[in-house]
Structure formats: structure tokens, C-alpha cells
Amino acid sequence: xxxxxxxSPSLSVQEGRISxxxxxxxxSMFDYFLWYKKYPAEGPTFLISISSIKDKNEDGRxxxxxxxxxxxxxLHIVPSQPGDSAxxxxxxxxxxxxxxxxxxxTRLMVKP
Amino acid sequence: KAGVTQTPRYLIKTxxxxxxxxxxxISGHRSVSWYxxxxxxxxxxxxxxxxxxxxxxxxxxxxxSGRQFSNSRSEMNVSTLExxxxxxxxCASSLGVNRGRTDTQYFGPGTRLTVL
Numbered sequence: 001x002x003x004x005x006x007x008s009p010s011l012s013v014q015e016g017r018i019s020x021x022x023x024x025x026x027x028s029m030f031d032y033f034l035w036y037k038k039y040p041a042e043g044p045t046f047l048i049s050i051s052s053i054k055d056k057n058e059d060g061r062x063x064x065x066x067x068x069x070x071x072x073x074x075l076h077i078v079p080s081q082p083g084d085s086a087x088x089x090x091x092x093x094x095x096x097x098x099x100x101x102x103x104x105x106t107r108l109m110v111k112p
Numbered sequence: 113k114a115g116v117t118q119t120p121r122y123l124i125k126t127x128x129x130x131x132x133x134x135x136x137x138i139s140g141h142r143s144v145s146w147y148x149x150x151x152x153x154x155x156x157x158x159x160x161x162x163x164x165x166x167x168x169x170x171x172x173x174x175x176x177s178g179r180q181f182s183n184s185r186s187e188m189n190v191s192t193l194e195x196x197x198x199x200x201x202x203c204a205s206s207l208g209v210n211r212g213r214t215d216t217q218y219f220g221p222g223t224r225l226t227v228l
Contacts, residue, residue, distance in 0.1 A: 034216070043116070043202050043219030089155065098143060098206065099168045100217060102155035
């Protein structure tokens with residue numbers, strides 16, 4: 001049973017436009033969410049996180065939105081750049097420990 | 113500051129053998145977590161070590177084990193390898209003192225294990 005789901009396996013966006021990556025979760029005990037970016041043959045790189053007490057967190061071109069009632073979060077990248085092309089994973093933590101539960105990933109392709 | 117390092121980067125083994133993977137965390141980090149990435153199951157948590165003790169464990173069989181040394185370096189061992197153990201094994205380190213709230217996990221490049 002997947003507790004964290006990324007329903008879009010891939011997304012293609014034009015350079016300069018907005019990329020929106022979505023993530024849904026089912027476990028109400030999750031209270032901290034993170035986004036990681038992964039290039040082939042490399043480990044995931046931390047991008048941005050958000051606590052369940054907030055509904056938005058912004059860091060440069062990256063903004064994460066959290067809708068607790070819908071158990072949904074999204075990552076917005078504005079403007080998108082070709083170097084953003086990678087697989088993006090959302091992950092969740094509960095207060096029981098340091099175990100990240102990952103979604104299946106979304107492959108983002110930013111076309112020049 | 114050096115990042116998380118993992119050795120070896122690539123490994124080929126045959127069924128029934130055992131394997132040991134190594135992870136050196138970022139200096140000052142005391143928590144090391146291990147994850148398995150496969151095309152079918154995605155990224156799955158194996159276990160977490162903090163101060164030489166296993167603090168969390170995922171749903172993997174007992175063939176998967178680990179340990180952590182006093183310098184926070186960690187090893188993961190898989191015994192009696194099966195074809196399905198072929199995967200990218202990632203370790204992540206964090207400070208480990210705030211149980212995840214602002215304690216970001218930083219990943220190494222992974223060890224690609226192929227079981228023939």
C-alpha cells in the first residue's frame with residue numbers, strides 16, 4: 001500500500017514556464033514533507049521541505065505548497081530551466097522517527 | 113565539507129553470496145539511514161543507525177543487516193543474495209538529534225549491486 005503517491009510519472013515543460021509536480025499521501029501521521037531531485041547515477045539531492053504547521057515554503061525558484069485537508073502537496077519551479085531536468089521525489093516523515101517514505105518519482109523534462 | 117561517500121560504487125555478485133556495503137557520513141552527522149531503490153518498488157527504507165544502535169527498521173527480511181561504528185561510519189550486509197536484491201543501495205546521513213523535523217537527510221551516490 002503506497003502511502004505517498006506521485007501520480008504523474010513524467011512531465012514536460014518549456015524553459016521559462018512553471019513546472020508543477022504533485023504528490024498525495026494517505027498517512028495522517030506524516031507531519032514533515034521533503035522534495036528531492038535525482039540525476040541518473042547520483043543520490044537524491046535535498047531541495048526543499050515543509051512542516052505540517054505551514055501551508056507554503058519558498059526558496060528561490062522553488063515553492064512547496066501543502067494542503068493538509070486534501071493530503072496533497074505540490075512543488076512549483078518558476079522559471080523552469082533545462083538544468084532542472086531530473087527525477088523529483090516527494091518524501092514524508094512522521095514523528096515516530098527518521099524514516100523517509102518516498103513517492104515513486106516524477107521525471108521532469110525542461111525543453112530549451 | 114565532504115559529502116556522504118559510499119563504497120564500492122558498483123558490485124556484481126552471484127546468488128547465494130553475501131555482500132557488505134560501506135557508507136561514510138558527513139562529518140558531525142551521527143545518523144545513517146539505508147535505502148533500497150528498485151524500478152518496481154521505488155525508494156524503500158531499510159534501517160537507521162544512530163550512535164551505533166539501530167533506531168528504526170523497515171520491512172526487509174533478516175538477510176539485510178547493518179551496523180554502525182563509533183566514528184559513525186556504517187556498513188550494510190546482505191546475506192544469501194537473491195536476484196531480487198539487485199538494486200541501487202543509498203545511504204543518507206543527518207545530525208540525528210532532532211528526529212527529522214529540521215534534520216535533513218543527505219544522500220550518497222549509492223552502490224549499484226547486480227546479482228547474477
